[in-house]
Structure formats: C-alpha cells, structure tokens
Amino acid sequence: MSMSEETQTSQDCLLEVNNIEVLYNHVILALKGVSLSLQEGGITAILGGNGAGKTTTLKAISNLLHSERGEVTKGVISYRGEPIADLNPAALVKKGVVQVMEGRHCFEHLTIDENLLTGAFTRKDGSGAINSDIDLVYSYFPRLKERRKSLAGYISGGEQQMCAVGRALMSRPETILLDEPSMGLAPQLVEEIFDIIKDLNEKEKVSFLLAEQNTSVALRYAHHGYILESGRVVMDGPAEELAQNPDVKEFYLGISDEGRKSFRDTRSYRRRKRWLN
Amino acid sequence: MSSDQSTQTADGRTIGGPIMEVKDISLKFGGVTAIKNISFDINEGEIRAIIGPNGAGKTSMLNVINGFYHPQEGQIVFRGEARTAMRPYVAASQGISRTFQNVALFEGMSTLDNIMAGRTLKMKKNFFWQMLRFGPAEVEEFEHRKVVEEIIDFLEIQAIRKTPVGRLPYGLQKRVELGRALAAEPSLLLLDEPMAGMNVEEKEDMSRFILDVNDQFGTTIALIEHDMGVVMDIADRVVVLDYGQKIADGLPAEVQANQDVIDAYLGVAH
Amino acid sequence: SAQETLYVPLLTYRTGPFAGGGIPIANGSADYYAMLNERDGGIGGLKIVTEECETSYNSQKGVECYEATKGNGALVYNPYSTGITLQLIPKAPVDEIPVLSMGYGLSAVAVGEKFPWTFNYPASYWDQMSSIISFIDTQDGGIKGKKVGFIYLDVGYGKEPIPLLESLSESMGFEVVKFPVAGKEMQTQSSHWLNVRKENPDWMIMWGWGAMNPTAIKEAAKIKYPMDHFIGNWWSGADVDLKPAGEAGKGYRSANMAASGTHFQALQDVIKYVVEPGNSQADPDTVGSVLYNRGLYNSVVVAEAIRTAQEIAGHANITGAEMRAGLEALDLTAERLAELGLADFTAPIKATCENHGSGGSIFMQQWDGSKWVRTSDLIAPMTDLVRAELEAAADQYVSDKPNWKTQSCN
Amino acid sequence: MDLLYDIFADPFVQMAGMPDFFVQVLWEGFVTGTLYALIALGFVLIFKASGVFNFAQGIMVVFAALTLVGLYQAGVPALLALVLSLGVMGTLAVSVERLVLRHLVNQPDIILFMATIGLSYFLIGFGEFIFGGETKSMITSELGLPTGSSVVDFAGGIVIFQHIDIAAVVIAGILVTSLALFFSKSRIGRALRAVADDHQAALSVGISLNQIWVIVWFAAGIVALATGIMWGARSDVSFALQIVALKALPVLILGGFTSVPGAIVGGLIIGFGEKIFEVYWGGLLGGGVEGWFAYVIALIFLLFRPQGLFGEKIIERI
Amino acid sequence: MIYRETGQFKTNYKADNSIFPILQDRIAIIFYLFVAFIVIPAFGSDFFINSMMIPFLIFALAAIGLNILTGFTGQISLGTGAFMGVGAYSCYKLVTIFPDTNVIFLIVISGFFSAAIGMVFGLPSLRIKGFYLVVTTLAAQFFLEWCFIRIEWLYNYNTSGAIEVPRREVFNVIVTGPEAAAVTQYLVVLSIVVAMTWIASNLIHGRIGRSWMMIRDMDIAAELMGVRPLYAKLSAFAVSSFYAGVAGAMMVFMWLGAAEVESFDVNHSFLILFMVIIGGLGSIKGSFLGAAFIWMLPVVLRAFPKALGLDVPVATVEHVNFMIIGGLIIFFLIIEPNGLARIWALLKQKLRVWPFPY
Numbered sequence A: 001m002s003m004s005e006e007t008q009t010s011q012d013c014l015l016e017v018n019n020i021e022v023l024y025n026h027v028i029l030a031l032k033g034v035s036l037s038l039q040e041g042g043i044t045a046i047l048g049g050n051g052a053g054k055t056t057t058l059k060a061i062s063n064l065l066h067s068e069r070g071e072v073t074k075g076v077i078s079y080r081g082e083p084i085a086d087l088n089p090a091a092l093v094k095k096g097v098v099q100v101m102e103g104r105h106c107f108e109h110l111t112i113d114e115n116l117l118t119g120a121f122t123r124k125d126g127s128g129a130i131n132s133d134i135d136l137v138y139s140y141f142p143r144l145k146e147r148r149k150s151l152a153g154y155i156s157g158g159e160q161q162m163c164a165v166g167r168a169l170m171s172r173p174e175t176i177l178l179d180e181p182s183m184g185l186a187p188q189l190v191e192e193i194f195d196i197i198k199d200l201n202e203k204e205k206v207s208f209l210l211a212e213q214n215t216s217v218a219l220r221y222a223h224h225g226y227i228l229e230s231g232r233v234v235m236d237g238p239a240e241e242l243a244q245n246p247d248v249k250e251f252y253l254g255i256s257d258e259g260r261k262s263f264r265d266t267r268s269y270r271r272r273k274r275w276l277n
Numbered sequence B: 001m002s003s004d005q006s007t008q009t010a011d012g013r014t015i016g017g018p019i020m021e022v023k024d025i026s027l028k029f030g031g032v033t034a035i036k037n038i039s040f041d042i043n044e045g046e047i048r049a050i051i052g053p054n055g056a057g058k059t060s061m062l063n064v065i066n067g068f069y070h071p072q073e074g075q076i077v078f079r080g081e082a083r084t085a086m087r088p089y090v091a092a093s094q095g096i097s098r099t100f101q102n103v104a105l106f107e108g109m110s111t112l113d114n115i116m117a118g119r120t121l122k123m124k125k126n127f128f129w130q131m132l133r134f135g136p137a138e139v140e141e142f143e144h145r146k147v148v149e150e151i152i153d154f155l156e157i158q159a160i161r162k163t164p165v166g167r168l169p170y171g172l173q174k175r176v177e178l179g180r181a182l183a184a185e186p187s188l189l190l191l192d193e194p195m196a197g198m199n200v201e202e203k204e205d206m207s208r209f210i211l212d213v214n215d216q217f218g219t220t221i222a223l224i225e226h227d228m229g230v231v232m233d234i235a236d237r238v239v240v241l242d243y244g245q246k247i248a249d250g251l252p253a254e255v256q257a258n259q260d261v262i263d264a265y266l267g268v269a270h
Numbered sequence C: 001s002a003q004e005t006l007y008v009p010l011l012t013y014r015t016g017p018f019a020g021g022g023i024p025i026a027n028g029s030a031d032y033y034a035m036l037n038e039r040d041g042g043i044g045g046l047k048i049v050t051e052e053c054e055t056s057y058n059s060q061k062g063v064e065c066y067e068a069t070k071g072n073g074a075l076v077y078n079p080y081s082t083g084i085t086l087q088l089i090p091k092a093p094v095d096e097i098p099v100l101s102m103g104y105g106l107s108a109v110a111v112g113e114k115f116p117w118t119f120n121y122p123a124s125y126w127d128q129m130s131s132i133i134s135f136i137d138t139q140d141g142g143i144k145g146k147k148v149g150f151i152y153l154d155v156g157y158g159k160e161p162i163p164l165l166e167s168l169s170e171s172m173g174f175e176v177v178k179f180p181v182a183g184k185e186m187q188t189q190s191s192h193w194l195n196v197r198k199e200n201p202d203w204m205i206m207w208g209w210g211a212m213n214p215t216a217i218k219e220a221a222k223i224k225y226p227m228d229h230f231i232g233n234w235w236s237g238a239d240v241d242l243k244p245a246g247e248a249g250k251g252y253r254s255a256n257m258a259a260s261g262t263h264f265q266a267l268q269d270v271i272k273y274v275v276e277p278g279n280s281q282a283d284p285d286t287v288g289s290v291l292y293n294r295g296l297y298n299s300v301v302v303a304e305a306i307r308t309a310q311e312i313a314g315h316a317n318i319t320g321a322e323m324r325a326g327l328e329a330l331d332l333t334a335e336r337l338a339e340l341g342l343a344d345f346t347a348p349i350k351a352t353c354e355n356h357g358s359g360g361s362i363f364m365q366q367w368d369g370s371k372w373v374r375t376s377d378l379i380a381p382m383t384d385l386v387r388a389e390l391e392a393a394a395d396q397y398v399s400d401k402p403n404w405k406t407q408s409c410n
Numbered sequence D: 001m002d003l004l005y006d007i008f009a010d011p012f013v014q015m016a017g018m019p020d021f022f023v024q025v026l027w028e029g030f031v032t033g034t035l036y037a038l039i040a041l042g043f044v045l046i047f048k049a050s051g052v053f054n055f056a057q058g059i060m061v062v063f064a065a066l067t068l069v070g071l072y073q074a075g076v077p078a079l080l081a082l083v084l085s086l087g088v089m090g091t092l093a094v095s096v097e098r099l100v101l102r103h104l105v106n107q108p109d110i111i112l113f114m115a116t117i118g119l120s121y122f123l124i125g126f127g128e129f130i131f132g133g134e135t136k137s138m139i140t141s142e143l144g145l146p147t148g149s150s151v152v153d154f155a156g157g158i159v160i161f162q163h164i165d166i167a168a169v170v171i172a173g174i175l176v177t178s179l180a181l182f183f184s185k186s187r188i189g190r191a192l193r194a195v196a197d198d199h200q201a202a203l204s205v206g207i208s209l210n211q212i213w214v215i216v217w218f219a220a221g222i223v224a225l226a227t228g229i230m231w232g233a234r235s236d237v238s239f240a241l242q243i244v245a246l247k248a249l250p251v252l253i254l255g256g257f258t259s260v261p262g263a264i265v266g267g268l269i270i271g272f273g274e275k276i277f278e279v280y281w282g283g284l285l286g287g288g289v290e291g292w293f294a295y296v297i298a299l300i301f302l303l304f305r306p307q308g309l310f311g312e313k314i315i316e317r318i
Numbered sequence E: 001m002i003y004r005e006t007g008q009f010k011t012n013y014k015a016d017n018s019i020f021p022i023l024q025d026r027i028a029i030i031f032y033l034f035v036a037f038i039v040i041p042a043f044g045s046d047f048f049i050n051s052m053m054i055p056f057l058i059f060a061l062a063a064i065g066l067n068i069l070t071g072f073t074g075q076i077s078l079g080t081g082a083f084m085g086v087g088a089y090s091c092y093k094l095v096t097i098f099p100d101t102n103v104i105f106l107i108v109i110s111g112f113f114s115a116a117i118g119m120v121f122g123l124p125s126l127r128i129k130g131f132y133l134v135v136t137t138l139a140a141q142f143f144l145e146w147c148f149i150r151i152e153w154l155y156n157y158n159t160s161g162a163i164e165v166p167r168r169e170v171f172n173v174i175v176t177g178p179e180a181a182a183v184t185q186y187l188v189v190l191s192i193v194v195a196m197t198w199i200a201s202n203l204i205h206g207r208i209g210r211s212w213m214m215i216r217d218m219d220i221a222a223e224l225m226g227v228r229p230l231y232a233k234l235s236a237f238a239v240s241s242f243y244a245g246v247a248g249a250m251m252v253f254m255w256l257g258a259a260e261v262e263s264f265d266v267n268h269s270f271l272i273l274f275m276v277i278i279g280g281l282g283s284i285k286g287s288f289l290g291a292a293f294i295w296m297l298p299v300v301l302r303a304f305p306k307a308l309g310l311d312v313p314v315a316t317v318e319h320v321n322f323m324i325i326g327g328l329i330i331f332f333l334i335i336e337p338n339g340l341a342r343i344w345a346l347l348k349q350k351l352r353v354w355p356f357p358y
Ligand SMILES: Nc1ncnc2c1ncn2[C@@H]1O[C@H](COP(=O)(O)OP(=O)(O)OP(=O)(O)O)[C@@H](O)[C@H]1O
Pocket: A024, A025, A028, A029, A030, A048, A049, A050, A051, A052, A053, A054, A055, A056, A057, A068, A102, A213, B167, B168, B169, B170, B171, B172, B197
C-alpha cells in the first residue's frame, strides 16, 4: 500500500496521472485510484496480470475511453503540466502522444503501405520525410516490406503487430503509449522491438509508457516500473529494484528461490497471491 | 490407432500412432505462398508444438487442418481417412476443435454461453423440444450445463460465468476460448498462441490446464506458441516452419539445438 | 345536454408525401365550418366543433384518429384516403357513424341498399370514368377504334376503375393499354412514358395522386404527347399538379366536381369572416384553388346534410344515426346552391336510399399554362351501365360477410 | 411457344423495328442512370467515412431542395439562395457531427445506422415545420439551367433530348468525377477508409473523426442539393422526393458501398437495365416491374460478388 | 435496497437456468401478466385497447420476430413488412377457403406460409452479409408488394385490391370483423403474443438460440464450432418470418379490419426495425419496450397539447412530434446504444448496489 502513495513531482515530469478512477458503462469500476508518472525521455513499464487495468490506464491517458463507454470519474491526467482530459485523441497525437492499441487494430482494408501512410496523417513535413520514415520502419521489420502491398486484414498476427507498431512510429511522436508490443511476436523479434524502443529513446529522446506482460524483458529495458493489481498500483520503483524484489520474481518472472521452474513442474495451480501489504 | 505404435512418455502418458498426417500441403494466396509442400504427423495423445517466425504459415496450417483454408495441393489424413477440401463444420464434427490467434469469442454472449456453444455438436434435441423447453430439451441442457460448469471450475473462471465476454480482459478471453474448445471434447485440439498476452504466472496456469487436458482426457494437442520456455517444457515434439517451409521437426531439445532454427527463429539470446 | 354542439372530426393530412394535396383540402373544409360559425352562429343554432386529426395519408394513423374521436359524438367521417375509407366502411354500421367519401373510396358504396352507412356522392370513380369516356367519345369523331392509355397509381385507388374501363372498351370498341405506376415510382416515370411512346395511344387517362401528377405531366410533355388528349381524374387536376410543368402542361385536361375561383359569394364570405381576420391556416393565394374548393364543397355537403338531419329529427343536436338519415335525404338543388352563394359551383346532388352516389355529373377543366379554365358543361355518367357494375361489386363485397347490415328501400 | 417468342424474340424485333425509339430508351436509361449514380454517391461518401449506411440521405435531398426553393420564395435571388443552401447543408454537417456522431464513436454499424434514421425523422419534422408540406416547384430556369428540348431525326424517327437532362448528366458527371478525384487522390481519402475500418485505431493515429465527418457530411450535403435540383426539376419538390433515395439502394449495392466509380457503373447498369427491361419485357409481367427489378439485378450480381462490383473485399480471416 | 438478489442462492442448474432467476423478476412478470390479462380488459377504454394495446402487442410480436433475425442472428432485414403481408394474405385466403375453421388457429397457421417464403429469401444470406444483405430483404419486400397487387387471387379479385376481414366466431364469441369487441380481440392477441413470447424465449435460451447468436457474433468461428450456417440462418429466417406472419395476420384480423398493400410497405419494415434497435438488439424484453416506445409515444405526444389545453395546429404537433421522436431516438442511442432493455438492466443493476453509486 505504502509505496503507491508516494507521488513524484519532479520538474521534468512529462506525463502525470494523478489518482484516477475509471468507470465503464456507469457501473464497472476498473481503476480505483491509479497514479503514475512518466519522465521526459524515460521508459516506464506498467506490469500486472490480466484485468489489472493496464489497458484501461493507457486508454484513459490517450482519451480513447469515451469510445468504449468508459469515463474518468476522478483524478487528473496532465501532459507537460496541462490537463489533457478534454482533448480529443487526434489533438493529443498532434501534441506528440500516440498509442499502439492492444490487439493490433490495423486498418484491414488498407495495405501495409497505406497503413503506415495513415500513421503519418498528422504530419506536415512533406512526402520525402514520410517516405524515408517508411523505409526506416521497413528496415526495422523486413518481413513487413515483403508484404507491403497486401491488405493488412490478410497478414499474419505477428505481421499485424509489426504494422501497428510501425504505424505509430510514423507520426514521429515524442511519447508512445505501447500496449503489449511483444504480443504474438517471435522471440527474436521481441528483443528487436525492445531494441528499437531503446534506440528511439536514446537517440530521439522518445518517451515510452508501456504495458507489458513479458515482465522480464520489460524490466530489462524500462527505467521505472509500476505494478497494477485489480485497478490499483500496488508497487512501483526503479526497474532494477523491482526486478530484484522477491515477490516480483516469483509472480512475474517465474523465478522462485530454487531458480526458474519448468512449466511442466508446477503441479498445483497457483493461488493468486494478493498484495496485502 | 494400433497399439503397437504406442509409446510411453517419461511422465507415464501413452502416445499412440499418428492421429493425423499432413501430406505435402501447399497453400497459395494469389502470389503469396503461405505453405510450401509441408508434411508432418501428429500422434495420438501427444502435445505437438508448431513454431516459427511471424508469417511462417503456422496459423494457415491450422486453418488448413480444420477446413477453413483449402490447400491447392496435398492431403490430410485424419484417423486414417484422407480428405482434401471440406467445410469447417465437418472437421468440427469429426472431433477437431480449436482456439484462435485473434480471440474469436462470441462477444455478445456470456462466458457460460460461450462455453455451452462449444457443446453445440453434442446437443441433439430437435426444434420441437427446444421450443417447449420443458422435458427432454431441458434435461439435455442440464446435462451439458453440468459438463460446462466442470470446465469452468477447471479453468477457474467461476467469477465471470455471467459476464459478457466482450468486456473481459484479453487473458481471460483466451481462457474462455480454451474452455469453449474443451467443451467440444475434441480428440484433436488446435491451440493458436493460447498464452499470448499473459504473464508468467498466468502462463504457468495455462500450461497446467493444457497438460491436464492432455493427461486426463488423452486429448491430442497441436500448439502454436512463441514462448520458447513453454514450448520446450510442455511439447513432446516440435515442428518448425519458416517462410512456409518445414525447417526442422523433432524433440524439443533437438530442435532447440538446430542451427537453422536458431538463425531463423530463436535468435542468439536463447 | 352538456354537449350542445355539432362535432365533426376532420381527418386531414398536412404532413407526409401527400401533404401537397392534403393541405388545401384541409383548409377548405375547416374554413367553411369556421365561416358558418362566424356568420350564422353554426347550423340550427349549434356551433360546429371541428377537430383535426393528422393521418399523414396513412391507414393505421387514420384508424387511430377514428378510434380517438369517435367517442366524442362524431357526426360523420370524411377519411380522405381510400385506404382509410376501406377500413371505416365496416366500422360505420357498428359505431353508427356515417362515412362520406366524396369522390373517392369504394365505388360500390353508392349502392345504398347494401351500404346504408356510407356515401360517396357526387360521383363514384366509375361514374367519373364513364363520364370521361363519354367525353372522349364526343371528340375527334368518337372513341371507337381508338387506343386509350390508362396510367394509374398502382394501389386500390388507381385500380378501382379498371373493370369498368375494360367492360366499356368491349362495349364501345376501343382498346385499353394500362400503365401502372408503383408508389415508389411516382417520381421516376420515364420508362412508363417510354412505354406510352411505344404504344402511342390516342388518349391518355390518368388516375394519379401526389407527386405522380406533376411528374406524369412533365414526362408527357417530354415525349411531346399531345396534352389536350391527356385527361386526369379529379385527383389529377389540382393547381399544385400543373404549376411545376407550367407552360409545358398547357392543354392538359382534368375532370372536376366543383369549380375553382373565389368569385362565389360563399367564398367571399369565407374570405371575409375567416381568411382576412387571420383565422385560417390557408395561404390566401390558395383560397379558391381546385383542392381548396373541393374541401370547401365537402363541408358544404356536410353542413347541408346536418341541416337536413336536423329537420328530419326535429331537433338541432343530432346523433350519428340521425346524420345518416340527413345524408340519405340530402337534396342539394341548383336553387339551394344559389342560396348558399354557390350558383354554378357544382352539379346538384340528390341522394336516395338506393343511391348514395347521386348523379355524378362532372365537368372538364383545362390548363391554360397558368390556371385552370372550365371548358365543358356537366357530363353525365352512363348511369345504367355503372349502376349494374356497382351492384355486382356491392354484392361481391357483402357476399362473404354473413351478418352485413343492409337496408331495404321501397 | 408463343411465350418463348414473346420473351426471346419479340423484344428484339421491336428494338430493330424502331431504332429511334431504342436510342431514346438508351438515352433515358443513361440519364436516369447518372441521376441514380448521383444519389448513390451521397450514400457512398458517408459509408466510406464511417461504414454507415446513411438513411437520412433521402431526406437530405428533400431538405436541401426545400431550402433552396424556400429561400427563393422568401425573396432571396436564386443564386444567392443556392449559396445559402450550401451554407445550410454545411451547418447541418457540423451539427450532425457535434450532436450525434461524436457521441457514437466506435459503436456497431447498426447503431449508427439507427441514428441516421433518427436524424431523418428529425429532418422531416424540422423541414416541414419550416417550409410547410406544400408542394413546390423547382426554380430550374431561375438557376440558369436550360429548359426546352432538341429533337433529332434518327433512322426515320425522332429522338428527343431534354436540355435539362443534358445539364443533369454534365453536372452529375462533374460532381462525381471531382469527388472521386478528391477522395482517391488526397490523404483524406485514405483517412476515410481508415475511419470506416476502425474508429478507435483511426483516433489513435491522430485522424480527427470530427473533421472527417464534417467534411463528408458536407460533401454528401452538396450532392444532396444537386440531386434535389435535378430530381426536383423532373417532378416537384415535396417530401415524396425522399422515395427516390430508395432507388439508389440497389445501385449502391451493385457498385459496392465504398466505391465512387462503383456508384457510377452501378447507376448506369441499373438505369439501362431497368429501362430496357421495363419497356421491352415489363408488359409480359403486367408492368410495374421497375419497383423490384433493380433489386433483383443487384441481388444476382451479389450472389457472384458479395461485395458488389467495386466494393472493398470482405475480409474473412480467423 | 428494493432490488436485491442477495440471499437468493441457486442450488441447482435448473434454478440458475430459469429465465427469471431472481424472485423480484418473477413477481414482476406475474404482475405484468395480471395487469395485462385482468386490469386492462376491466378498465381500459376502447381507444386505449384498440389504438394502443392491440397494435403495441402486435408490433411487439413482429419485433420479436425481427429481433430473432437481426438481434440474435445478426442478419439485418428490411422485409418484415412484406413477411407480415404474406401472413395477412395467407390468413385471408385460409379464412375464406375454410370459413368454418377456428380463425385463431388459421392465424397461427398462416405463420407457416410466411416462414416458407422467408426461407426462400433467406437463401442468399449464406453468401451475402451485413448491409449488403439488406438488398435481398428489400428485394423480397418490393417483389412481394408487387405480388400483393398483381396476384388478384390473393385478395379474391376484389376490385379495390384490399382484403376485408369477414366476421368469424369462435365458441360463439365474435372474434374478427367490425362487430368483435375490442376486449375480445385484445385477449386473443395477448394470449397469442404471450405464448409466442414464451416460445421465443425458450428457443433463445437453448441450443438453437445459441447457434443463432454464434452466427451473429462470428460466423466463421461458429462454423468451426460445428454450427451449420445454412441451418442456423435459414431457421432464423423461418422463425422470424413465422412471427412476422402471425403478427401480420393479427394486424389485419384483430386490429385494422381491412388492409391494402400499403399496410405492408417498406415503411412498416422500418418501423419494426426501429422498435428492435431502440428496444435493444438481442433482447426480447427490448422488443416490447421498443414497440411501446415507437408506437405509443407518438399517440401520447399527439394527445399532449390537447390535454394541456394548448391550441396548436395538428400539423405543427405532427412536425414537432417527428422532431421529438427523431431526437429521442438519437438521445437514447447516445446514452445507451444497446437500447432500452439495457437501460432497464442498468437501472436494476444500480438498484442492486443502491445506495452506493457502484
Ligand atoms: N469496455 C469495457 N467495458 C466494461 N468493462 C471493461 C471494459 N474494458 C475493460 N473492462 C474491465 O476493466 C478491467 C481492466 O481491464 P483492462 O483491459 O484494462 O486490463 P489489462 O490489464 O489490460 O488486462 P490484459 O493484460 O488482459 O490486457 C477488467 O476487469 C475488465 O473487465
């Protein structure tokens, strides 16, 4: 309980979420007071099990909740010190915040090329710059390049994931909200995606807020981490510290005192241990 | 299948002869070749993993197996019966059941109804009885309901029995989908990335469910998964695809050591 | 009693696709009653209370209006839609409220023995068709051997005169070609008129309504059909129908039952007592137009029937049943019309127990490019022929209704 | 035998026998086809941008035409009335977005469809409230559109060309081509398709749904005004005009909901097909077949191409 | 805390599976039935019964039918009006061919005719989907309308092209025709509607209903689960048209008394579709709420100015009516796209946690 109460108010805080509550459909309370912050040029990871509220948090930030019949009933979200609750998602993209949604959400009837071009919708810096960025995305994901003329609806799940990430990069954002970027990607690609994140972060100073299930990788690349459980932040701290925490190790990294266990050996189903203190 | 082919595994399960043989399958979409001349088999009672980089043709392979895609070449032998093109529901009625990479639940229905949906083929009472509900239709409904409740207990999703699945978090949706596939009591269960979007703890649970299904009901399982930890731990044999071609096939350890596989799929880190 | 008024519900349609025709009719009828109230203090000392109910020309809403108003002591219904009329015909004897469908509805109700509660004078569609045919017979050396095209709205209303037309074609030796226009096709008639061009009939007769009329007239002009050989019935001859075509419609003829114009004393009274004080919903320009006058004519008839009913009943506060007697005894002579300030406005009506459709004379009017001009005397229908057809139809209507209330006239 | 002759031989004999008339039929088919295409275009625009079938398009046609004529009758000069009507359609587009669409982002298609039905109810009431239900005549010549006709001698007969029809074809052609170009070449065009695919994802890449919707609804409003003028000139301006929208439905489906060229080709196929069939074969069925013929053509095409001639592929993947 | 399910544990599947698992719901149903069967016949005026209740029930039945097709099976249809027409015309033919047969029985039988026609027009749904399917149902609508005009046999060669309901008695009570008492007709309609609602609810809660919903939610997955699309879609078309047919027959025989083609035109199809969507797709309760909303609201609104003693021209009332209804449709969709039924459910859910907000 105690750790989440701690609030950071440092100067270079880019994005700040202050004690928000989210209600879906007027009755389902999905977030019960979540606070977190993202430093300028930082990589912050949100971790947590299924249904913990990661996606909800990201959508609350990018203002996509309205379209899911959800609403932020309490709390403030501010970007560079300004509250952003009243901005529409497009205005937020113009401000440089773009989200990669969970579950790919490619434009099925557009080709991969067109999907990427759509990603650059808000940009005004001419087709030359846009095309060179498309080439950059293709250099990240050569597989996409091979299929560039196919409709996104027909490509494989992993290819769609690449397409969604690539599309977000196309708007040249300064902050990216990534919802489970590694989902459905082959192992070496997972590493690659995180390398790209790191690269962009270091070279282009892009900040990342990422919700991720692949805790071990996420903590390896993130600077700071938050752990969400049933709509509450139950723990947060610098990534290295979290990675060392025994509870995190056991529940999120699958490493117990005896080292990594085989999936075959977990004989009895685990009871979810709740973070009571 | 004939018992002379069957073998015992280390943990005491019996694995029989091939329940399904995939022979020289090729599948093209316009100019794109999704699958090129692939053959492999799945033995009765085993957990068979299919792995490979993105776009290798794994999902397409499952689609071919259960009749959603019709390959241009090759044939599939299931329980000794060869077939080429067929409607998906024929596959379903022969006991092939599956889950999907992009969750394909019936969004407007509750968890319970989704899993009941898996039992469609087992329910026989005709329109007339359904109309009246009292009597045979109701009795039948309860019988199946019982099975479904067992599955729900087994998957530990009691709490969301009546929730419409559309608003469940992704991970739970995957679990419901598994429940739905199980409800059909399949002899061959095809799982397409059942653990995507789960954390380690949840993956452990999921692995446990899969192992138990395999163990308790003797269900044969074909599994696509990108988490190599899981694959290495629970699969009996692994087939590796790349660019629509088979590049390796064998025991997990053999596959993991195969240089082609490392180059194409695993990367150096593993 | 508490209800010392004459209650006349008005089923009107001022909205919907047919509002263009419904509005002037509604205004004409309402204004005449209002004028009587202002000028004469009502009829027989009782004020006329009218209540409009909007049907949008829709049968279901019409029935709803009927149900909503019948309990208030309604004297008579003027449904202003063949569809609504058909539904009210069987209800009339049960609720004992007569229905007056002036020049529309079911032709067979003219047979008073079979339909004691329903009236359709001055003329049924069949009367009208026979009048039109006899008019044609007087032109260009007779109708024999000619080809007559019949373009009609493909619903009950439009189909109604077909049996008569066909039997006339046999007896008078002319050929009939039919061009049905479905409700949805009202405004896309180009293929119908291509067909007309293909068939090239000598005469065209139209049973149209609403947007079908102006479209047909424009299309006819487009294929250069000789306009003076194109004749509409009285629902296809309003000002709104010809205005859009304007000059192109010059020569088009239509039947009518009541004259247009404001030169009648009664209309002057309406203008003086209702329109000018601002108590009318009508645009002053439309007062005296074809449909306005028709609505007014309807009210004249109802008012006269009320008067007659009051005389018969011997008291002013009449019931629906007494009103029925008044409608049946109506004798609107030329003298009476003149007294009402409507000399030469229309043909006299004389209803009897057997004849609820009266004499049915009509006259022809012709469009001169900007207004209607009356161009013929009254044209009588072929009564004997029509009567026989009417009786056959009435018998058919009644045949499958075991307890149908009829009356015997002697 | 006779029946076979009537079906398979006689119509052709007639065609050959009266070539002038046949040409006239073709011309009529062409004109109606273009006009159908024009109505269908209004639907296509909105469908492309939101995946929604805009039920209110028919009413918008009436509403636009009524506004034009109403303003003229109120004493506004014809051309100014035209400009003001465009302004009204623009205002309508903005209000629809503000009051309706904005609140229905990411809802299933059928819900948006229903909302457009609600909108059409509102517009019917509002339009009649303001302009009254009386029938009005289109101010064709006041707008500078040609009236009159040319008669051309042809193969021993005549073919009549109405000048207004020629104008209609030209105007519809210009509108259709320019909109087609605008939406296929500009980045807005791509954004439209993206929005139709997935509202949320479109939002997430920074496409402002609000802006896009205002644009397409305004474009649809322009098309509605053009349609209203053209059809109004053929008959009159009344609420019955909304029925012509129903005629556009098969056109739309035949061409594919999402395709501007599809609307044109579909319109022409149905325009020609309908006229020829009604004139040469309709009599065999007692006439009046036009009411459903277009739908049946569309249905037959659909059985072979479920997405219409040029519609976007229906993606079925699992 | 009036609406509480606490303490109502379900100890067996039967109880849990029942359609109204909560006691309060069961009480409510009994209450509604009591009002419908006893209170309304006893106290309702003729106008209320004839112009509000009977049409409301008939439309609710048609809406249930369409809901089965559109709400539960996901096939949008604009042919309901025509299918109602098929029911009405077949009932008319049956009643005139078999004058001595119980007319209530014939009304129900006529549903089978529209079911058959519905299946024929349902065939294209195997290939055509979504809004494209609308065209096939519209083709059905317009083609059937044309048949109702062209095939004179259907209306016994009546010159007016209309069908008029003859008087028929059942057990010496006049059931159809103008002399029939409003209450009698109401009770007949009510009984048929209640019985058919019960059947619909049974179907929906069983295997067949589930296979419909599977097709609706994801037809590909449904097929992979072993649902035959042919069977599921056609059965939905058949059942749906059956309901529409019976509703159509009742509309003419129990309400209007006479009908022409216009009574079954495309506007009717739209009307029923509105009811289904406003009420809630995929909800039987919603079909009733939607029918009540769309049918009764205008009637009430029309009576409103008069009741307030305002002298507003009827045309204006009608215009304002249109605006209000259009506005309300949009308003309800915005506050709850899943229809009145969901609003209802949300209210109950709120009651359940009351006095806490959530
Ligand atoms: N549209 C919605 N309507 C109602 N409830 C919702 C909706 N979306 C999410 N929820 C609820 O909000 C809670 C948090 O869900 P969320 O999707 O944010 O979890 P998550 O952490 O992203 O999980 P996962 O890892 O599975 O994606 C869940 O209990 C879920 O049921």
